[in-house]
Every structure is written in structure tokens, then in C-alpha cells.
């Protein structure tokens with residue numbers, strides 16, 4: 001027996017040793033573990049909740065399942081011939097039941113089976129560093145010392161930030177929204193970022209009276225401004241009360257719900273709602289992993305280089321991937337970093353001990369795409385999809401920018417989708433190099449348009465070569481031809 005981190009008595013188990021220990025079994029940690037084991041290193045994952053992490057159970061998957069019925073209904077309603085069949089509203093009970101299936105009823109059995117099949121050891125419990133390559137894993141009253149002979153990959157994800165004004169009223173977090181079992185009659189959402197606009201769309205579909213409270217002047221801050229404008233127009237058309245320049249300056253909760261005091265340039269007003277969702281961003285989850293024992297600061301992101309090696313830690317044994325690094329904020333980009341980190345670990349510490357320290361950008365040992373080729377899709381209606389730099393970001397980076405804009409409704413593929421199709425595409429071109437450095441699409445069904453743009457940005461394909469990439473007719477992709485014609489090709 002010994003004293004645990006919280007001062008209680010714990011039963012200390014035998015030391016367990018592995019070549020590599022991955023802390024956090026989210027989608028990103030799982031990928032890192034899989035790649036790290038590919039040269040025969042023994043790998044363990046430590047997970048204190050569900051294997052699969054936020055994305056599988058409370059983020060990407062359930063949120064997209066909640067959004068899908070409304071978007072399917074809207075797509076049918078937009079087409080003469082199908083519109084008559086698309087009457088009525090979203091069947092909320094069926095939508096929730098489908099969400100429950102997609103979230104595997106919050107049971108991680110299938111992911112645990114996958115770990116088994118990949119030869120990865122699962123240690124259930126909460127991991128904390130006790131020193132370089134040394135951790136303890138606490139599971140109830142048991143504590144297991146764990147040694148990583150070669151490397152540790154930190155993949156502990158992120159946690160929501162709750163503004164101080166809402167702290168006492170038990171606001172919904174994104175987890176409460178994505179796992180909701182009832183629909184609040186009146187829902188206030190604080191924050192005009194990705195969670196805010198997606199959940200405003202879903203809960204408006206379910207019949208909530210939604211008020212979206214945005215302290216700034218636009219939605220989706222990092223995206224091209226037209227993206228936020230089109231989403232705001234659509235949310236308003238769906239009945240959402242979108243209020244810009246609005247701060248929550250006070251909040252109370254009683255049996256009647258949550259009472260918010262809102263301040264804007266027009267003065268102070270009160271808003272009474274059933275629930276309030278704090279969609280105000282996330283912070284890396286590093287406050288309770290013993291970072292202080294290895295010379296890092298708890299609560300801060302684990303900053304990494306392009307090999308995903310944590311800077312400020314000697315001997316290159318610590319890596320960080322996913323939300324915890326502060327470098328990526330999506331599952332797909334976190335998994336890309338995980339593949340790179342896992343490959344670096346497998347190569348550097350595997351049999352024969354390779355050296356990839358001189359690896360060039362774009363090698364499989366460098367996460368080069370994190371810098372200027374990050375894709376993201378926001379599943380609102382219209383969908384928003386972007387990759388690389390916005391016009392403003394490209395100008396800030398000193399790029400000689402050429403902007404190519406096109407109205408998506410003017411391509412034949414859009415006409416087939418719906419007579420009322422509206423959307424917009426933008427390419428940001430580096431004029432001096434003649435290559436695409438950014439792209440944004442806003443409109444129904446644009447999510448699947450994005451990957452062509454990602455390939456163009458990553459491949460730095462010259463515009464005069466893109467000219468030979470012929471889009472099929474009649475598809476939305478024909479916008480690529482129109483962009484190039486706009487550029488004078």
C-alpha cells in the first residue's frame with residue numbers, strides 16, 4: 001500500500017514495461033500506437049475513459065449523426081419531384097436512436113477488440129508522469145508503475161473551456177449536446193465557432209428555439225468571411241436568433257431554467273432559456289498528467305516540432321499528437337500527426353535504430369501539412385469546407401495573392417442538385433508561384449469537393465497543369481474549370 005496522488009491509500013501493482021506507452025486512447029492515440037508498433041516495438045495505451053475518445057462518442061460521430069437527418073430532409077426538399085415526399089419535420093426520437101447506434105451506445109468493446117487484434121496492450125486508468133519515461137496508472141484503488149523503455153506519446157486530447165460567467169449555472173458542454181436525450185424548448189448557445197454553428201443547426205432541426213450568442217461580428221472566425229455570412233443567413237432562415245456583438249454578463253439557474261444577462265451596444269437585456277450550451281473553445285488536457293515532473297508546464301499545450309517531438313524535453317523520447325499539442329484541432333489532422341509520430345518512433349527506436357533527424361519536409365517523418373494545408377469541413381447547411389490559407393491569412397504570410405471567386409450555382413452540377421442551389425467557391429492563388437495555397441467552398445454537398453483542393457494545395461500543382469485536370473460533367477467540381485477560366489487560362 002502507498003499514498004496515491006490524492007492522498008488516499010492505493011494498492012501498488014508490479015511495474016509494467018513496454019517499449020512505447022501512448023497516454024490517451026482517442027482516435028489519435030490509437031493511430032500513433034498502431035504505427036509505433038509496426039517495427040516490432042511493444043506498445044501499451046493508457047485510457048481512463050472510453051477507447052475511441054471524444055470523436056467516437058461525444059464529438060465528430062454523434063454530432064454528424066444528429067445533423068444528417070436535417071440535411072437529408074433539406075436535400076430532398078430542394079428537388080422538385082422529391083420535395084413532396086419530404087414533408088414533416090425531423091423524427092427526433094429516430095434521430096437520437098441513430099445517434100446512439102453511431103456512438104456504439106457509449107460502449108468501447110469494438111475498439112478494445114481492435115487494440116487486441118493490433119497487438120496493443122490496454123491499461124485502464126489515469127496516467128501521470130513521475131519522471132522521464134516513467135508513469136503511474138491509477139485505476140480506482142490500484143496504482144501501476146509503468147516504464148516506457150523507448151518513448152511516450154502524449155495523446156490526452158482537450159477539454160472544453162467554460163467562461164466564468166457560466167461556471168455556476170452548469171451549462172451544457174458539447175458532450176451534453178451531442179449525447180442529449182431530450183430537446184430543450186429554448187437553447188442559448190454561446191460561441192460562434194464550429195461547435196456553435198453545428199449544434200445551432202441540429203437543435204433548430206429538432207424544434208428548439210435557438211439563440212446563438214456571438215461576441216464578435218462574424219461566425220467561423222478563421223474561415224473566409226463569406227462562409228460565416230452564408231451560414232448566418234441560413235441559420236436565421238431556419239429560425240435561429242443570431243446575435244452578434246453580444247456578451248453574457250450574468251447568469252443564474254432555477255427551476256424555470258437559465259436566465260442570462262446579455263450586454264451589447266444596444267444595452268443590457270435578459271434572455272430566459274431552458275439550457276445554455278458553452279461552445280467557447282477547448283484547451284489541451286495537460287493539467288493532471290504530471291508534466292511538472294518532466295520539466296513542462298501543466299495546463300499548457302505540449303508544443304512539438306514537425307516530427308511531433310515535444311520541444312523542451314531532452315533526448316527526444318516524448319511525442320505529442322492530436323488536440324493536446326495545440327497544433328491540430330480535428331480528428332483527421334490529429335491522426336495525420338499520429339501516423340507521422342508513430343512512424344518516427346517505429347523507425348528511431350525499432351530494431352537497427354534508424355535516424356530520421358535529417359528528414360526533409362514532406363517526408364513521411366515530417367508533419368509538413370500542418371503548416372499550410374489543413375482541411376476542415378463544417379457540417380452546417382450550407383456546408384463549409386476549406387483547406388490551407390484564407391485570403392487574409394495568405395496576405396498576412398506575405399504571399400502575392402490572387403483571389404478567384406465563383407458562384408457555385410452557375411455550374412451545371414449545381415443546377416442538377418437543385419434549382420435553388422446557392423453557394424460560393426474561392427481559390428487563393430500564390431501568383432508568383434502559380435499554385436493554389438487555399439480554397440473555400442460553401443454550399444450544399446461541398447464537403448466532398450474539398451479533397452481535390454487539398455491535393456492541389458499539398459501537391460503545389462501549377463495552375464497550368466490543373467488546366468488538364470478535367471472535371472466531369474455535370475458535377476459541382478466543374479467549378480475548378482471556372483476558376484481557371486476566371487484566372488485567364
Ligand SMILES: Cc1cc2nc3c(=O)[nH]c(=O)nc-3n(C[C@H](O)[C@H](O)[C@H](O)COP(=O)(O)OP(=O)(O)OC[C@H]3O[C@@H](n4cnc5c(N)ncnc54)[C@H](O)[C@@H]3O)c2cc1C
Nearest residue numbers: 024026028048053054059060127156157322323329330331
Ligand atoms: C462537438 C465536436 C464535434 C467535432 N466534430 C469533428 C468533426 O466532425 N471532424 C473532426 O475532424 N473533428 C471534430 N471535432 C474535433 C475532434 O473531436 C478532436 O480533434 C479529436 O477528438 C481529438 O482527438 P484526440 O485523440 O487528440 O483527443 P480525444 O479524442 O480527446 O482523446 C484523448 C483520450 O485521452 C484520454 N485521456 C486523457 N487524459 C488521460 C490520462 N491522463 N490518462 C489516461 N487517459 C487519458 C481521454 O479519456 C480520451 O479518451 C469535434 C469536436 C467537438 C467538441
Ligand SMILES: NC(=O)c1ccc[n+]([C@@H]2O[C@H](COP(=O)([O-])OP(=O)(O)OC[C@H]3O[C@@H](n4cnc5c(N)ncnc54)[C@H](O)[C@@H]3O)[C@@H](O)[C@H]2O)c1
Nearest residue numbers: 163191192193194195196215279280281282329377378379
Ligand atoms: N466539423 C468539425 O471539424 C468540427 C466540429 C466541431 C468542433 N470541431 C473542433 O472542436 C474545437 C472546439 O470547437 P469550438 O466551436 O468550441 O471552438 P472554436 O474555437 O471553433 O470557437 C469558439 C468560439 O467561442 C468564442 N468564445 C470564446 N470565449 C468566449 C466567451 N467567453 N464568450 C463568448 N464567446 C466566446 C470564440 O470567439 C469562438 O468564436 C475546434 O477546434 C473545432 O475545430 C471541429
